[in-house]
Amino acid sequence: MRVAAEQQLSLITGAEAAAHAMRQIDPDVVPVYPITPQTPIIETFAQFVSDGLCHTEIINVESEHSAMSAAVGASCAGSRVITATSSQGLALMLEIVYIAASMRCPIVIAVGSRALSGPINIHCDHSDSMMARDAGCVQLFAENAQEAYDLMLIAQRLAEDHRVLVPVMVMQDGFTITHSAEPVALLPDEVVKEFVGEYEPLYPLLDVDHPTTQGPFALPDYYFELKRQQADALDAARSVWLELQEEFAALSGRRYHGFFEAYKLSDAEYVLVILSSTAGTAKVTIDRLRRKGVKVGLLRPWVFRPFPAHEIAQALAGKRAVAVLDRAISLGSWGPLYLEISAALGRYLPKRPMLYNYIYGLGGRDTPPELLASVVTDMQNEVDPTVLRYLGLRE
């Protein structure tokens, strides 16, 4: 099959894919500070700007705290703003990410997922994005370079929809996706321009004829109501996401159906729940196990915030066992994805499947198919579900 001829695929890394999305979106302002493994995103994008392929003002700031501060200022002024970061960079900008969310700034944040220090480590896990899960952003997780591109485009529309107006974080796994070259189908520039359209800010500070106060104090009289509005904005993101995926499918042929990918899920007895790139390896594992007659499937959320609790509970109803694989740990508790799914099953299902939690891949530990197959074997053997398990750890 001549793949390239049919779909016009180019071999690019996930970081380059995100940078191409940024080039086509052509944001007004990109304040950014480099950090591994995000750096090739902004490096590639800066080359595009320098080559005159887009008209963005890049602001080279002195830290991620400043990057997000500049992003908030530019967004409030009425600009379309994108930034990118990883790990410690996200940790440093987090103080202002909360403010961006509360000021309803539709900033898109590309994240090359990387473990948080310490010990210092540059490799992938999801501790950085999970640290930011309560900030008030929509959080999308890409499996591969193609999704890293597609989700950046959808994120721009999702963030700027007047029913939503919150930052959207788009996660791609550090190195595994940011630095790996894979076939990616890029949409024509004009198609993207039409899809993302022009940003129409509600209350731009530069609209001097209609002056507004932004970012004021909110004491016990109003803080609570403002938080409720943010919760409503995240809820509204659910239906906007569903609308956008229809529109995106019509122009790209690529469908992000619902809130999660269901791979061989409908007749599965055993289910792996997993985010991001390792889900690809899980699909290969599932194919191998299916050939041996094991009824196993995958549920891979694209959307972590807002969390699609009801939809996931419905999809897992009647399953014999479910293993949630977390690439982050809430130390002193269990994995964040597991905790969400455990709550969802408890809330919506009278009879829950056996539910397991595995922590995997911290600090970039590789997770090959054999390890994922061992999780399915554990489920078949009905191992103790009250024990938190670690996958691929030397004990």
Place this chain on the structure above:
Amino acid sequence: MIEIRWHGRGGQGAKTVSQLLAGAALRHGHYAQAFPEYGPERSGAPVKAFNRIDTKEIRLHCSIYEPDIVVVLDPTLLCAKEARVTEGLKRHGILLVNTTQTPEEIRALTGFPGKIITLDAEALARSVGARFSNVVMLGALARLLGNISLEDLEAELAQAFGEKALATNLAALRAGFTALTESLETLEATA
């Protein structure tokens, strides 16, 4: 699916040739991945790069542990303990080495029981004015794989290199391709 592992030293262009190979494979209608060994890059330190090539979409996003082919860009890595060039290489796989030594000498050095092919890529690179042997080895590997055309590789090179570097690298590519054709003929004659 064919899985390939490249061994080089930081600065010798292992990552570059792995990406060129994947790009040429894609042009040829295959699916392909290219990824470097992830980590801080240091000039001169042993580095690895990887390729997967398949007729189907590639979903695996883990490392490669049992490659079908290992390409060694720098002969000094054969003796470097930390490089472990034949680790996991399939017994029926192929070890392609840039060296002045013979396949028998490489077998004695590595203990690898499968097919060993050697060529003096460094001399070939020098003969065309290239600083590194990586593109010579890329040409040799393409000849070995058989399903990557020289034309597709040349198109990838044309996209990756500026005018001056392109001529040198095209010559290096063809030198590797031709040298391997001769090596394979010798292998067949002695088999």
